[in-house]
Amino acid sequence: MAGKPKLYYFNGRGRMESVRWLLAAAGVEFEEEFSKTAEDLQNLIKSGKLMYQQVPMVEIDGMKIVQTRAILRYIAAKYNLYGKDLKEQTLIDMYVEGMRDLYDLIMFSPLTLPEERGKTISFILEKATGRFFPVYEKVLKDHGKNYLVGNQLSWADIHLLELILMVEECKSDVLLAFPKLQEFKARISKLPRIQKFLQPGSQRQPPMDDAGLEAAKKIFKLEKGMFYKHGSIILAEF
Missing domain, CATH: 1.20.1050.10 (Glutathione S-transferase Yfyf (Class Pi); Chain A, domain 2)
Known part of the structure; x- marks a missing residue:
């Protein structure tokens, strides 16, 4: 029997949250490995698992899939959530x-x-x-x-x-x-699987708070040079 899919990201929503939703809707249990520090992420990069040296990444069916859309399309197709033709x-x-x-x-x-x-x-x-x-x-x-x-x-x-x-x-x-x-x-x-995912205690992530933002900035080294304004990412010093 194949093991559970394993999700590699940080402990927050970001680009992985849609993957969590899709797996939950498919009724698939999954495991997660969080990068908690910049060193954790660098060690994951050094392991050679990340094709483009970035997360999210999902281990599933013997593959290490990166790029969010590729991950989502694979899961959707595998679990009959991608249309009939x-x-x-x-x-x-x-x-x-x-x-x-x-x-x-x-x-x-x-x-x-x-x-x-x-x-x-x-x-x-x-x-x-x-x-x-x-x-x-x-x-x-x-x-x-x-x-x-x-x-x-x-x-x-x-x-x-x-x-x-x-x-x-x-x-x-x-x-x-x-x-x-x-x-x-x-x-x-x-829907039962969705209802379960919406309950407290599921692997659904809450909105990012200030503490989560600071942790993400440190993991991905975003402390300087980036802020968001009216739908655009702006490079600047702050």
Whole structure:
């Protein structure tokens, strides 16, 4: 019997969180090895396991897979969460790639300078409600089905729920103008595997707090030279 997938990252959301969500939705138990210091990460690099000397990396089925999209596509395909044919896979890819644009805005937002935080949250909410959520609201309304693609759970549905919950951490009533997304959120959240992952004590990570941000900066050596402003990563001294 094959061992559990093993996830290599730091103890936080970042780019690995979507992998956790997808494995949980597939009902797959997994292990994690966290880099807690810059030295831990350097030792992992020296081990030769990381193709591009960076995480995330997942050991699964005898492979060491790097690059987030490659990891997610493999898991989605392996566990029947990637559509039934090429057309459905393309739709899933389009939806997910759009979601990733918004996801990255949120993921990098902790790097915002204190005086920019309010503007950054407003920028995220503007993009969510003006560009991205209307797309998925229309999809669900037009085809009248429970899921974004076909009529079965896919990677796109899982990623959308994850994203909705992240945006709601910025503004709890952000779905007020999106009734189909409200129904979608309630429906997907009740699926047994998803419901289990949403419970306290699961491997789902909380939003990054100041302590987590400081730890990540030290692990990835981000203490200088980078901050986030209105959706862009800016190189600067601070």
